[in-house]
Amino acid sequence: MKFISWNVNRKSIENVDLIPLLEINPDIIAFQELRPARGKLPEDMVEDLSEYLQIWNNIGYGMALFTRRRDFKMMSIDFDGRTMTLDFDKFLFVNLEAPLLFHFGSEDYIEWFKVFRRFMIKISQIKPVVIGGTFNVMSNNTDIPPEDALVMRNLLKTGYVDTFNELHPNEEEAYTYKRIGRNFDRRMDYFFVSGDLKDRVKAATIEEEILGGNHRPITLNIEI
Numbered sequence: 001m002k003f004i005s006w007n008v009n010r011k012s013i014e015n016v017d018l019i020p021l022l023e024i025n026p027d028i029i030a031f032q033e034l035r036p037a038r039g040k041l042p043e044d045m046v047e048d049l050s051e052y053l054q055i056w057n058n059i060g061y062g063m064a065l066f067t068r069r070r071d072f073k074m075m076s077i078d079f080d081g082r083t084m085t086l087d088f089d090k091f092l093f094v095n096l097e098a099p100l101l102f103h104f105g106s107e108d109y110i111e112w113f114k115v116f117r118r119f120m121i122k123i124s125q126i127k128p129v130v131i132g133g134t135f136n137v138m139s140n141n142t143d144i145p146p147e148d149a150l151v152m153r154n155l156l157k158t159g160y161v162d163t164f165n166e167l168h169p170n171e172e173e174a175y176t177y178k179r180i181g182r183n184f185d186r187r188m189d190y191f192f193v194s195g196d197l198k199d200r201v202k203a204a205t206i207e208e209e210i211l212g213g214n215h216r217p218i219t220l221n222i223e224i
Contacts, residue, residue: 003132022048065093071088072087072088098133140165
C-alpha cells in the first residue's frame with residue numbers, strides 16, 4: 001500500500017501538479033495547506049482524481065485526504081483541526097499539521113506534543129497506526145532547537161518508528177523543507193508507524209524532484 005504526504009504551501013488544488021504524484025500510484029494522498037478549489041475543477045483533473053474519494057477539512061490548516069480505499073468506518077478531526085484520522089479495517093491513518101515552535105512558543109509547543117504523544121499511544125492500542133504529515137519538528141541538523149530534540153525523543157519513546165530514518169539511518173542531508181532563496185534545509189515532514197508495522201515498511205522516500213513550494217512530498221510503501 002502506498003501513501004503520499006505533501007504540504008503544498010497554501011495552494012489551491014487546481015494549482016497543484018498532481019501528475020507526478022499520481023504516477024507513483026498512491027492509495028492515499030494526505031495534503032496539508034491545501035486550499036479548496038476556486039469553483040469547478042478543470043476537466044482533466046476531475047478525470048485524474050476520479051478514483052479518489054476526497055475528504056476535506058477546511059477548519060484552517062488546509063488539510064485533505066484523497067483515498068482509493070473505501071474500507072473506513074469513520075473519520076474524526078481533532079486538535080483544533082490539526083489532525084484528520086480515518087479508521088480503516090486494518091489500521092488507522094492520521095493526517096497531521098503540527099504547530100511551529102516559532103508560532104507557539106516553547107512552553108505551549110512542548111505541551112501540545114505531550115498531548116499528541118498521549119494520543120499516539122492511545123490509538124496504537126486500538127489497531128496499527130500510520131501517521132503522515134508536517135510534524136514541523138527538525139531532527140537531522142546540528143543546530144536544531146532543544147525543544148525539537150526533546151519532542152523527537154519523546155515521540156520515538158512511544159514505540160512509533162520514523163520510517164525514513166529507519167530505512168536510511170545515514171542520510172544526514174535528506175530534507176523535506178527547503179526555504180527558497182535561503183540556506184534553510186530541514187527534514188520536517190514524516191511518516192511514523194506504530195511498532196507493530198515496523199517490519200512491514202518496504203520503502204520510505206523524499207520526492208526531491210517534485211517541486212511546488214518549500215516542502216517536498218514524502219512517500220511510504222508498506223504492507224497492510
